[in-house]
Amino acid sequence: MDAGAGPVAGDVGLHEIALLTNPTAGGGRGGRYRDAALQRLRDSGLVVRNLEGRDADEAADLARASVADGVEALVLCGGDGLVHLGVQAVAGTGVPLGIIPAGTGNDVARYLDLPRKDPVAAADRVVARRTRTLDLARSGSHWFVTVMAAGFDAIVNERANAMRWPRGQMRYNLATVAELRTFHPLPYTLDLDGATRRVDAMLVAVGNGPSFGGGLRITEGALLDDGLLDVVIIKEMSRAKLVRTYPKLFSGTHTTVAEYEHHRVRRVTVAAPGIVAYADGERFGELPLTVEAVPGALVALA
CATH class of the missing domain: 3.40.50.10330 (Probable inorganic polyphosphate/atp-NAD kinase; domain 1)
Incomplete structure (x- = not known):
């Protein structure tokens, strides 16, 4: 398990x-x-x-x-x-x-x-x-199970979803390469259980669970039964370092990079200009969004 x-x-x-x-x-x-x-x-x-x-x-x-x-x-x-x-x-x-x-x-x-x-x-x-x-995590009347991506990863999803070829993971790899050429850090404003955090970052991810995208463990350590959300910030880094860091997401070892920041909260508001967030790999909504943890909201046959 x-x-x-x-x-x-x-x-x-x-x-x-x-x-x-x-x-x-x-x-x-x-x-x-x-x-x-x-x-x-x-x-x-x-x-x-x-x-x-x-x-x-x-x-x-x-x-x-x-x-x-x-x-x-x-x-x-x-x-x-x-x-x-x-x-x-x-x-x-x-x-x-x-x-x-x-x-x-x-x-x-x-x-x-x-x-x-x-x-x-x-x-x-x-x-x-x-x-x-x-x-589960909830924003308004909309729920998600895994992770809400709200930065570079969300922009990659937008591009990948617009691509007709290729299929599967390779489409996301190509979208990642394409976006890296022009991507710049985003100015975020976060409300973390009432505490304000302003930061320039590559991405912010809000995890109910630890992974998304077929095993990308961006919110490593997130538990599905603790009543909390795991908010991960990857602060400003060079494109070259972002490329080097990406493979670490599959093992969860990106937590060792200096630009990694992690918070556990019951409720978070994420704001950044021009970003459409994705959750469970699906288009979720434009920022700003407020997400809260809802303990015991899902009964799963397992």
Whole structure:
């Protein structure tokens, strides 16, 4: 189990569940994994509503309608984007969320130590009916599980999402190289549980959990059950040093660089000009944004 995962909360009774799939996740893995997981779930005796939206808006409507209609769990077959969508439907309701990982990054699945290459084994975690209670982060009525990126990393996401080629991690690598040519440190104003911090920085990340982007451990040490957010600031550094520091994000060893700063807070407001923040890899909103930790807001089947 990942060190950031929440405690085992016990068993939950399940009879009828919804299985919502993004069939294009992971270059088509979503559809294949759904078929394998669906068979296992039904063989176990569960009644499964097999759902698939034509786009993100319809998928969100299906998720909310299923929860409102009383399904006993919402199970998602896809990547972190679909998990982000599903969390909006179940946060604070007590309805358990299950995951059949089929995306590229699968950070939430990493948090929960779910099988990421075996959909039948992942479905077995749903069948086992064991749960963990996790914190979520909230800004207004919008929730996230992993990390809110609000700086250089968010700008890279904006560029990568506009690119049609290549697919997967290489697209983000190319977007990173392109943005490095013109990026300058940003003037941030932060409110950290009432304390003001003004700093020129490369990025600010707000973590509910420790990683995003397929294992980039930007908020290393963040716990999913401590009722706190981890705010990481990477202060001004040269482009060359930023390039050298980037690989350290995969191991969490960037915490040793002199420009690294870390705060644990219950509530943070992040302001910087011209930045659209991303959370769970999805477009989240323009800064300034206020984010708060909400303890125990998510029940996960794990």
